[in-house]
Amino acid sequence: MKLFMLAGLAVAICGCPALCQDVPADTAALLREWGRYCLNDLQGKVVLTDGVWLSRVDIDGDSAADFIYDGSGVGCEKDGRFLGTHSAAVGPILQVVMSTSTGSVEVFQQAIRAVEIDRHDGFGVIAYDGAGVGSIYRVAAGKMIEMLERPAGGQRVYMHDGDNARLLEPRVPDAVVATLLKSDDLGSEGALYLDPSNFPPPIAEAISNWKRYCEEIQGFEAVFSKDFITNVDIDQDGDKDIILDGHEKMCVRGASGEVSDRGSGNGNSIEIYTVAKRGMSGERFDNIRRGRVIEWKGFAVFVYEATTGVRHVVQLKGGKLASLKAEPRGGKVVYITQEKTR
Incomplete structure (x- = not known):
């Protein structure tokens, strides 16, 4: 993590x-x-x-x-x-x-x-x-x-008045556009073009790093599917938090469209960023088989099974991470990641 x-x-x-x-x-x-x-x-x-x-x-x-x-x-x-x-x-x-x-x-x-x-x-x-x-x-x-x-x-x-070129500032952030376009109607991958400059620093860094890996190291195109970024309030504070799904970022071979690599590694990787007045905090979880994010008042709980078969329950609160012995009763599931394969 x-x-x-x-x-x-x-x-x-x-x-x-x-x-x-x-x-x-x-x-x-x-x-x-x-x-x-x-x-x-x-x-x-x-x-x-x-x-x-x-x-x-x-x-x-x-x-x-x-x-x-x-x-x-x-x-x-x-x-x-x-x-x-x-x-x-x-x-x-x-x-x-x-x-x-x-x-x-x-x-x-x-x-x-x-x-x-x-x-x-x-x-x-x-x-x-x-x-x-x-x-x-x-x-x-x-x-x-x-x-x-x-x-x-x-x-x-x-x-x-008939003007057909009103695309001026301010622009709607890419994260919002991605959410509005989120639909299976866009195709199997529903590729998104994400400009790092339109995102907060941690998200921009994640996008830039993957682009650099695909384009400079692999020599392919970096592609993000419509499910790569999700905006959802996971701690009931009124701010939209961000979840990044590593399986939904890919390196694609030119015109053939073949996916040569994904950001999920062994299993899947999930990054969860909570937004609050004092700042943004993020956690990265690797080697996930399946998991779900549960919304609570003032905090969130991420329950996931690792590829080793071990079950984890963690609490995200105020920018801090804490392991829990058991999953709390109640709450509302706001995000589910299913088992992914390469």
Whole structure:
């Protein structure tokens, strides 16, 4: 086991805390659609502009937050080169998801040149130019009806002027993007491009070390699967902690895609980093056959079986590690690592 501790480090894994918790299913699916294209076809990484790619606004005056996905804030990069935004020939993809009494409902998804959204009393109005022809829709209670004329009044709550290159700062951190893209729909590996500069020092070091090992020593490409990094609060302090799965980092042989090496060693390796106001602390556990992380108030417990067959129960609390004789009763399992083979 290896202990990391950085005193006084202020860590913000999620640059958009409100949005990270309740992204609608339809929006997550749309983002993963772009993710499949960017990650698998272009071999790039998905980048999001905070405050642009997803907005929360009350469109119909019911005091509930509705969601607007703007493709001009959703892009793809490779080796620092910008490859494009989530758009069609007409312009960026715009999606509107409304909150209703029965859940969230997608009411609009269209490639647009420009759009204006106004809030009225009990309904909203979407006026957009899709392909040189203007259209007006009334949206309320999760339903959309076409209108012949735009009603007077209302309050402008969203406007897009047709700009298809809004990928400016600030960027949503890679860790958050990885969490949003986490889906089996991305393929068997769901490869992620991780830029170390977007992570706290211990995480950046882990990513950089693996890249260096694969590229400089092995001569292959360093690849991280969609399950390499997990953000989850394991000690109920309100901060998202980080778990790294060594089996999900690979050295890949060029175009063949053959995995030549994994970071799991004999069995698997797991790194658990807890985030608190005074800093970040991390533990690395090697030679794991299977294990699970259990959430408690103020601490976490990691129960795992080593490849030797020995069972371990350890407590992570306040940056310190302690072995326990038995697993405490209760708690909530928030992470499971299954047995991995090379």
